[in-house]
Amino acid sequence: MVKRFFITGTDTEVGKTFVTQALMQAATKAGDTVLGFKPIASGCEHIGGELKNSDALTLQAHSSISLPYKLHNPYAFAPAIAPHIAARQSNRTICCTRLSRDLASLSQHAVEWIFIEGAGGWRLPINEQHYLSDWVKDEQLPVILVVGLRLGCINHALLSLEAIENDGLAVAGWVINHIDPNMAQVKANIDTLTQRIKAPLLGEIPWLANNAHQKGADFIDISPLSSAPI
Numbered sequence: 016m017v018k019r020f021f022i023t024g025t026d027t028e029v030g031k032t033f034v035t036q037a038l039m040q041a042a043t044k045a046g047d048t049v050l051g052f053k054p055i056a057s058g059c060e061h062i063g064g065e066l067k068n069s070d071a072l073t074l075q076a077h078s079s080i081s082l083p084y085k086l087h088n089p090y091a092f093a094p095a096i097a098p099h100i101a102a103r104q105s106n107r108t109i110c111c112t113r114l115s116r117d118l119a120s121l122s123q124h125a126v127e128w129i130f131i132e133g134a135g136g137w138r139l140p141i142n143e144q145h146y147l148s149d150w151v152k153d154e155q156l157p158v159i160l161v162v163g164l165r166l167g168c169i170n171h172a173l174l175s176l177e178a179i180e181n182d183g184l185a186v187a188g189w190v191i192n193h194i195d196p197n198m199a200q201v202k203a204n205i206d207t208l209t210q211r212i213k214a215p216l217l218g219e220i221p222w223l224a225n226n227a228h229q230k231g232a233d234f235i236d237i238s239p240l241s242s243a244p245i
């Protein structure tokens with residue numbers, strides 16, 4: 016059965032795509048097949064007559080099978096703004112039923128893993144009534160939290176975990192991602208997080224300058240995910 020995980024983060028721009036790519040590479044290195052899904056993306060460009068997003072293109076490029084772009088990213092909006100606002104501006108409605116149908120059809124492909132990248136942080140509005148977290152709840156997806164290590168991330172990490180758990184979802188793991196090469200008191204901050212977070216730590220990714228992104232997988236251990244509830 017396909018193992019599916021939802022990747023959220025302590026904020027936007029904390030490394031969700033970077034970590035999702037690393038997870039996909041780690042699974043691929045282990046000899047498994049993977050698919051990436053970015054249900055909702057804002058900040059897209061017209062490419063070949065279609066709106067495309069760089070996160071979704073990254074996930075598509077790291078997938079084991081070749082599928083049309085739309086299957087990796089059903090909702091694509093041009094402006095780099097909150098997706099529910101972008102949707103409203105373009106007279107579209109983001110709908111959980113559609114997302115579930117698209118994930119179900121992706122899940123029919125014979126792959127071992129599907130990694131699903133959220134947008135923004137945990138409580139991202141998708142329309143006037145719903146949050147992306149409501150859809151994750153509908154799907155009962157185990158969650159992986161990316162903590163972008165910078166000043167302020169302790170509060171963001173602990174509040175995100177509290178919300179995920181209060182939503183009744185399993186935290187399958189978390190990842191420390193070094194996004195600030197000049198951060199002070201790195202070890203004391205990491206100790207503060209590790210003392211308080213009980214979920215498995217899947218890895219600590221250093222600041223990888225000069226687009227050394229392909230190395231991300233070297234710092235990730237996906238083995239705790241194999242025993243996570245599906």
Ligand SMILES: Nc1ncnc2c1ncn2[C@@H]1O[C@H](COP(=O)(O)OP(=O)(O)OP(=O)(O)O)[C@@H](O)[C@H]1O
Pocket residue numbers: 024026027028029030031032033034070133134135192193194220221222223224
């Ligand atoms: N460990 C790292 N070392 C160096 N650069 C990093 C690292 N992690 C992330 N980055 C860079 O930080 C930026 C933000 O990362 P990323 O796009 O993965 O964030 P995100 O959480 O997916 O953002 P969004 O909310 O837009 O989806 C990117 O330019 C990425 O290349």
Ligand SMILES: C[C@H](N)[C@H](N)CCCCCC(=O)O
Pocket residue numbers: 027028056057058094095096097098134135136138139
């Ligand atoms: C465009 C950007 N890169 C993100 N994908 C969108 C982040 C939306 C955040 C909304 C919010 O919580 O305020």
Ligand SMILES: [Mg+2]
Pocket residue numbers: 031032033070132
């Ligand atoms: Mg991203």
